[in-house]
Amino acid sequence: MRHQTTQRTNVVRIFGTVIFAATLFSLPLASRPLLPGPVAAPEAKPNATAITIDNFSFVPTQLEIAAGTQVTWINKDDVPHTVVSIDHKFKSRALDTDESFSFTFQDPGTYEYFCSVHPKMTGKIVVK
Amino acid sequence: MSDYIKENLDHDGVDRRGFLKCMAWAGTGTLCLLQGGVLKSFALTDILQKNVGNLKGDLSFVQISDSHIGFNKPANPDVTATLREAIAKVNALPTPPSFVLHTGDLTHLSKPEEFDTLAESLKSLKTDKTFYVPGEHDVLNDNGEAFHERFGQGTQGDGWYSFDQKGAHFIGLVNVLNLKAGGLGNLGHDQLEWLEKDVANLKNSTPIVVFAHIPLWSVYPQWGWGTDDSEQALSYMKRFGSITVLNGHIHQTMQKIEGNIAFHTACSTAFPQPQPGQADSPGPMKVPAEKLRSLLGITDVNFVRGKHTLAIVDSSLQG
Numbered sequence: 001m002r003h004q005t006t007q008r009t010n011v012v013r014i015f016g017t018v019i020f021a022a023t024l025f026s027l028p029l030a031s032r033p034l035l036p037g038p039v040a041a042p043e044a045k046p047n048a049t050a051i052t053i054d055n056f057s058f059v060p061t062q063l064e065i066a067a068g069t070q071v072t073w074i075n076k077d078d079v080p081h082t083v084v085s086i087d088h089k090f091k092s093r094a095l096d097t098d099e100s101f102s103f104t105f106q107d108p109g110t111y112e113y114f115c116s117v118h119p120k121m122t123g124k125i126v127v128k
Numbered sequence: 129m130s131d132y133i134k135e136n137l138d139h140d141g142v143d144r145r146g147f148l149k150c151m152a153w154a155g156t157g158t159l160c161l162l163q164g165g166v167l168k169s170f171a172l173t174d175i176l177q178k179n180v181g182n183l184k185g186d187l188s189f190v191q192i193s194d195s196h197i198g199f200n201k202p203a204n205p206d207v208t209a210t211l212r213e214a215i216a217k218v219n220a221l222p223t224p225p226s227f228v229l230h231t232g233d234l235t236h237l238s239k240p241e242e243f244d245t246l247a248e249s250l251k252s253l254k255t256d257k258t259f260y261v262p263g264e265h266d267v268l269n270d271n272g273e274a275f276h277e278r279f280g281q282g283t284q285g286d287g288w289y290s291f292d293q294k295g296a297h298f299i300g301l302v303n304v305l306n307l308k309a310g311g312l313g314n315l316g317h318d319q320l321e322w323l324e325k326d327v328a329n330l331k332n333s334t335p336i337v338v339f340a341h342i343p344l345w346s347v348y349p350q351w352g353w354g355t356d357d358s359e360q361a362l363s364y365m366k367r368f369g370s371i372t373v374l375n376g377h378i379h380q381t382m383q384k385i386e387g388n389i390a391f392h393t394a395c396s397t398a399f400p401q402p403q404p405g406q407a408d409s410p411g412p413m414k415v416p417a418e419k420l421r422s423l424l425g426i427t428d429v430n431f432v433r434g435k436h437t438l439a440i441v442d443s444s445l446q447g
Contacts (some may be wrong), residue, residue, distance in 0.1 A: 055411065056410065079412065080268060119352065
């Protein structure tokens with residue numbers, strides 16, 4: 001499995017870390033003499049998006065993203081769910097409440113997935 | 129009460145009062161009494177309060193289900209305590225059950241310490257033996273290996289098995305593994321093949337009791353409350369005079385009679401779930417603390433040879 005992590009954290013903390021990292025990154029820049037030209041955009045996770053698992057559903061159920069985008073699923077239900085690719089491209093462990101799972105989609109294509117605990121729950125990612 | 133359950137009760141030909149009692153959505157424990165091959169059910173509360181007649185049978189056993197050890201959210205932050213209350217209820221029965229069936233979701237997250245707590249708690253059950261089948265919460269990350277190692281010794285394939293007690297044939301099935309995207313519970317080809325052979329040489333008059341976690345009848349497919357290949361499984365048993373199917377998973381009692389088959393689901397000992405379609409999802413129901421125990425319970429079954437009745441009694445943890 002590549003580019004996938006399971007984190008016991010929440011989206012707020014993920015974004016908090018991103019902001020913190022971006023702040024660190026920009027500090028040395030600020031200490032240099034200002035150069036003409038555009039300010040460098042933070043490089044951390046320029047393409048990241050989240051899917052919420054709520055009420056036994058993936059929200060949004062279908063998602064279109066650009067190649068290279070990292071998708072993070074976060075479970076807001078009181079019961080565990082999984083995120084499992086039908087074509088075995090990615091597979092999370094069981095995510096308890098507020099746990100999350102991330103996967104970066106490098107290659108264009110259609111990725112269908114489901115919750116292997118509650119297989120009625122299905123979703124689709126289209127990578128352009 | 130939902131119409132699709134009610135309609136099926138019109139042809140039951142068995143103790144209507146008992147079944148109506150079980151129809152109560154309020155979760156309870158169930159006593160199943162196998163009398164001459166037919167399963168009858170009664171609310172355990174009624175038995176303990178002596179509201180029903182003599183339930184003495186050739187065999188009595190108890191079903192408990194969905195203990196979800198490890199769950200710690202509203203409406204039940206202490207599922208170990210309610211499991212212990214369920215055990216106390218079983219131990220208070222006038223006739224100790226010959227054995228106990230646990231129909232799955234022993235744990236919430238398949239963690240070793242959750243299995244430990246479950247096993248430790250059930251040691252205080254006053255019965256000779258406890259039989260298990262896994263729920264989907266027991267097989268989360270290892271395809272059921274840990275469950276199988278601890279609770280499935282001596283079973284076939286992925287954990288299915290059968291045994292005989294007092295002339296009745298009991299079959300434990302596994303329908304929570306290898307679930308397919310978009311699908312329901314699943315028995316699979318190997319298990320079906322085994323099942324067909326398992327019942328092939330039994331007499332038509334042998335009472336059959338099948339138990340599995342996810343209902344083997346279509347309770348509410350929209351929420352995954354059914355098993356894709358259960359009809360195939362039941363087709364092998366059509367010739368038998370009495371088939372009783374005991375399931376868990378939906379955390380509420382429901383009954384359906386279809387020909388010679390009596391379907392029954394048991395309550396959870398941990399938390400209630402909504403009636404089919406009565407909420408956005410089948411997730412745990414949050415109920416006031418004082419109401420919780422009326423929605424949890426156990427199931428007791430009694431069998432009397434020659435009387436052709438098998439009594440199932442549900443009773444709640446309350447009272």
